[in-house]
Amino acid sequence: MKRDPIRTLLQSASIPRSEAAMLRTTQLAVGRISQPIGAPRPRAGRPTGRRGWPALPRLSPAWRAGVLASVGLLTALSFTPPGRAATGWVGGLVGIGEVGGPPSVQARFGDSAAFPDQVVIATGTASGDAYELSTFDAGSRWGTCFELNFPDLPREHGAVRCISDQPLGGGVNGFSVAANDGDGASNYHPNDGTWTTPALGIISSDVAGVRVTYDVQGAQRVVELEIASLPKSVRKKGAGSAALQAAFFFLPQYVANADSATVTTYDSQGNEIGQSSEPDLLNLARCQRGLDCPNK
Amino acid sequence: MRLALQTDPRRGDEQSESALVEAAKRGSKEAVEELIARSWPDVHRAAFLIVQDRGAAEDIAQETFLAAIDSLERFDRRRPLRPWLRRIAVNRALDHMKSAPRVREVSSELLPEGHAGGPDAELSDEVLVALGKLDPQERALIVYRHLWGYGPSEIATNLEISTGAVRTRLHRALAKLRDNWTNEGETK
Numbered sequence: 342m343k344r345d346p347i348r349t350l351l352q353s354a355s356i357p358r359s360e361a362a363m364l365r366t367t368q369l370a371v372g373r374i375s376q377p378i379g380a381p382r383p384r385a386g387r388p389t390g391r392r393g394w395p396a397l398p399r400l401s402p403a404w405r406a407g408v409l410a411s412v413g414l415l416t417a418l419s420f421t422p423p424g425r426a427a428t429g430w431v432g433g434l435v436g437i438g439e440v441g442g443p444p445s446v447q448a449r450f451g452d453s454a455a456f457p458d459q460v461v462i463a464t465g466t467a468s469g470d471a472y473e474l475s476t477f478d479a480g481s482r483w484g485t486c487f488e489l490n491f492p493d494l495p496r497e498h499g500a501v502r503c504i505s506d507q508p509l510g511g512g513v514n515g516f517s518v519a520a521n522d523g524d525g526a527s528n529y530h531p532n533d534g535t536w537t538t539p540a541l542g543i544i545s546s547d548v549a550g551v552r553v554t555y556d557v558q559g560a561q562r563v564v565e566l567e568i569a570s571l572p573k574s575v576r577k578k579g580a581g582s583a584a585l586q587a588a589f590f591f592l593p594q595y596v597a598n599a600d601s602a603t604v605t606t607y608d609s610q611g612n613e614i615g616q617s618s619e620p621d622l623l624n625l626a627r628c629q630r631g632l633d634c635p636n637k
Numbered sequence: 638m639r640l641a642l643q644t645d646p647r648r649g650d651e652q653s654e655s656a657l658v659e660a661a662k663r664g665s666k667e668a669v670e671e672l673i674a675r676s677w678p679d680v681h682r683a684a685f686l687i688v689q690d691r692g693a694a695e696d697i698a699q700e701t702f703l704a705a706i707d708s709l710e711r712f713d714r715r716r717p718l719r720p721w722l723r724r725i726a727v728n729r730a731l732d733h734m735k736s737a738p739r740v741r742e743v744s745s746e747l748l749p750e751g752h753a754g755g756p757d758a759e760l761s762d763e764v765l766v767a768l769g770k771l772d773p774q775e776r777a778l779i780v781y782r783h784l785w786g787y788g789p790s791e792i793a794t795n796l797e798i799s800t801g802a803v804r805t806r807l808h809r810a811l812a813k814l815r816d817n818w819t820n821e822g823e824t825k
Contacts, residue, residue, distance in 0.1 A: 347783040350764040356685045362695035363677045369699070370673060370706045371666045469786030530786075560713075565790050565800055591788050593720075 345466055440464060441572050444475040446490035446499070459488075463569035467591040468530055468537040470494060474569050474587055479503055487569075487587040489541045491528070498528050500541040504585065511606050511615030513551065513588065516542040538592040542604075543585055544568070547614065550607035551588045566590045658714040661706075673702050676719055680726045683784060687730040687776045689769050697733060701726040723785060724795045727777050734773035767817035775810035782807055 438444045438461040447459075459477035466472065470491050479486045484505030491498050504514050528537050544551060551566040566588040603618040654675070660668035680701050685694035704725055705712075712721065768776055774796070781787040781795065789807070793800040 345783055345786070347764075347779070348786070351686060351780070351784040352682075354682075354686065354765050355762050356682055356765075357691040357694070359677070359681050359695055359698065362699060363673065363681070366677070366699040366702050367670050367673050370669050370702055373703065373706050374661060374664050374666060374669050465788070466782065466786055467788050565793065567789060567800070590790060593791070 438473050445492045485582040489539050500539045502541050502543050504543050513604050514543040516540045541589045544588045546584045548606045549609040552605045555602035564590045655714045676722050683780050684726050684730050686780050697729045700729050767814050770817045778807045778810050
C-alpha cells in the first residue's frame, strides 16, 4: 500500500532519546495530580475554547479576501513551470495524480474510456491518506460529476456527487457522506485510533466560502470547507462545468448521527448568500439496524 | 450497493483512554503515567522536528503534558486526547522559536550515535537538515500535514490562520524542502 513518503521520513528521522525527560515529566505530573483538591495550580497552556477544544477563527473580511487570493494564487502556481514542477514533485511523492492531469483512480461508473475527459482538480492528504478530486462530464443522465477518491484505499472510501441541473446561485447540491449510497465510507487509522469520513458536495461558481455546522453528541462542530474550482486547463478541455465547483471536507470521526446540520455559503465579499438547515442535510448514515457505530 | 460500515478494532483502547482520563481527573497516578507513556513519543517527535534542539524539545514536551494535567478537569473525556496535546505542543514549540535564534543548523551533536551526519547517515537524517532550513511555522505545517495527516481546515484552526494561508504556505514549504533536499544531495 502506498504511503506518504514524507510521513515515513518524518516518523523515521533520528531524534534524540528522551526517556529520562519522560520520566521526569511523569513524576512532575503525578505530583500535580496528588495535590489536594482546591490547591492553587499555576496556569499553563494557551486559553482554549469550551470543552477543551480550541476557539475557532472568526470570519473576517481580511480572512475572506486572503482565502480568495490564496486559492487564486495556488491555482496560478499549479500552472507556472516552477509551481507545476513543485506540484509534480509533491504528487510524485505521495503517489497521486497531478492537478490538470488524469486521475490514478477511474470513475466509479462506466470505465475510464467512457470518461476520457476525467481530470484531477485537487489533491492532498486526509489524516495521512492521499486523495484526489476529479471531475468529468457523465452525459445527459448524470451531468457533471465530481469524485473524491483515495488511491490507496478500497473504492468505498471515496465519494461521488453528480448534478445534471445547475443549482441556484449560492446553493449547495447536498453532500455525499458516509455511505448513503455505498460510498463515502469512514476510514479507520489504526496507529492513532482516529477516523476520517469524506463529505463531498457541489456548489455554484458564485460561492467563495462554505461553512458547515453540525452536532455530534450534543457538541457543535464547525468546518470551513475546501473548495476546488476547475483549473484553466480543465475549462480548455471542456470537462465538467465551469459554473460548478466542488466543496469537500473530512469529518474527524466515524459515521456520525448528526442531530442537525447547517450549511452556509458566502460570496467573494464575505456576504452570506445561502443557508440551509435540515436534520438530514448531510445524509449521514444512521446507526440503526443493530449496526456497530463506535463513535456515534 | 451495501452500506459500508466498519467496526472499530481498537474500540477497547479508545474506551480505555477515556477511562484513563477520568481516572487521572480523580487523581490516579497510574492513569497519568499511562497517558503520558502513550503520547510522549508523538509529542516529543513533533516538538523536536519543529525546534530541532534536544533540550528545548524535552522542555516543550514536558510543558505540554503539565499544561494538559493542569487543564484536565475541563477536558471532555469523550474526545480523543492526542489532538489536544498536539496542538499544545506545536503552539509551545512555535512560542519557543519566537524567542530562539531564527535559524539553527542541525549539528551532528544533536543526532544519536551512528547518525552523525557522515557518509553513512540514513536518508531520514537528511530530512532533518532540509527541515531545519525552513522557518518554524513551515516546519509546523509539515508536521501537521505530513506527520499527523491533518487537513488544511484542521491546520488552519490549530494555527489560527486561514485555510488559504495554510495551503499557500504549505505549498511553499514543500517546495523549499525539495530545494533544500536537492542542494543537500548536490553538496555530498
